[in-house]
Amino acid sequence: MSANSPSSPSGQGAERHLPGHIAAALLRAGGAVDSAGQSWEGRDLTGAGNPLHNFDNDNGLVDPKLEAALAALVAGTGSEQQVHAALAEARIYIAVVAQLAEGGLGEHGFTEDKEADMALVTLTAPDGRKALPVFSSVDNLQAWHAEARPVAVYAPRAALSAVSEDAQMLVLDPGAEFTFVLRRPGMWALAQQRAWIPSYLNEDLAAVVSEQATSEDSLASIHMAPGQGVGTRTASGSSVPGGGPGPELRLEFTFHPGIDEAGARECVSRIHARLAANQEFAEGVDSLEVALKAAPATAPDPGA
Structure with missing residues (x-):
């Protein structure tokens, strides 16, 4: 078997085929339209002045003020209020996953996604209530759910998303060394950008x-x-x-x-x-x- 030949787990030579929707996307790459059929012409995708690019230079690390507030709480010198105040100005990440809404045959004969939804990942708390997981860093998100896509948002926006999903809590960094739960009153105050007192x-x-x-x-x-x-x-x-x-x-x-x-x-x-x-x-x-x-x-x- 040559060095470039793919192999199956059994050791026998096997030809690999890309999934249809990926093959179709590659065939369209470099075209005049995006995956939704919209023309690229006249569209400004630069960061300057574009509200979609608030985090163009994001390094994926923990917001320093949030990191300090969490460290103080763990050390016993901080408070829940201080973590909430740091979250009010922090960039965090929500986890989204793709869900196929509608499929079909594309112009090249491959099965491809006609419509795909990006869905928020949610949790069920021990008491049965719905919770929205959020993450202080990309590494924490990917360690928790390798297939989820990190979307950078300001924490108050994440709290609004939680409210719209009928969640009762924000769970910051599930699966990490320290997980912080912001309960409903604090989450609502964050969504409304108000100070919160436990x-x-x-x-x-x-x-x-x-x-x-x-x-x-x-x-x-x-x-x-x-x-x-x-x-x-x-x-x-x-x-x-x-x-x-x-x-x-x-x-x-x-x-x-x-x-x-x-x-x-x-x-x-x-x-x-x-x-x-x-x-x-x-x-x-x-x-x-x-x-x-x-x-x-x-x-x-x-x-x-």
């Missing part, structure tokens, strides 16, 4: 919650804290204080002494219903967990 730090939401305690005689207080799902871990096992998929917010109910468990749960149920009907709370909180506590009994006064 629910567990939001003073306006804290005021909404504290109002609920005044209407329940059995309730001493309600305290807000980060939910157990806010934190996450790197692939190597290090704990990170942010970037998890949820639960996002923890409400700790403290009851006056003498309230039994049934009465406490009825109180929580009433408050939960009122909070769910509050638009500010519903939009600002992604996921919720509840803890019930009894207030310590007051010690008797020795001088009484």
Whole structure:
């Protein structure tokens, strides 16, 4: 067998044929029209002034500010808010794959794509919700999905795409050493190019919650804290204080002494219903967990 002869896996000589749509595309190469039959004449494909070429000189690497914000979060010196603020100005990548919409025979007798759609790759989160994976670098995307095409976009544009796909979360760098999840309220704020405060730090939401305690005689207080799902871990096992998929917010109910468990749960149920009907709370909180506590009994006064 000559050095230039192709071989099959079995070692026997075999003639290889290109797929029809590739062969047809090669036959058209160098023609006066593009693959859609549109003339090249008069079309300006240079980068200057062309909004399609915002990333002509893109190196495919992680945005430096985003890289610094993620590193600070992993080190325990940063916050979810800082990552969100860095994303607001960062170029990231979405993953798209080609899907054949319609095929047929071309002018040269080959089967070729008549119509092909570019589809966003989406994920299903452990809780069943839809999520959009995005990537800080080309290398991270290709390591996760070798056949996907990276499309550079500003992160707010990716968030808009997630909303249009009915996704509830952005998942930054799935499969990488550190994966950061931006939950629904943060994703919506990013899409609208607004600053974001996590629910567990939001003073306006804290005021909404504290109002609920005044209407329940059995309730001493309600305290807000980060939910157990806010934190996450790197692939190597290090704990990170942010970037998890949820639960996002923890409400700790403290009851006056003498309230039994049934009465406490009825109180929580009433408050939960009122909070769910509050638009500010519903939009600002992604996921919720509840803890019930009894207030310590007051010690008797020795001088009484």
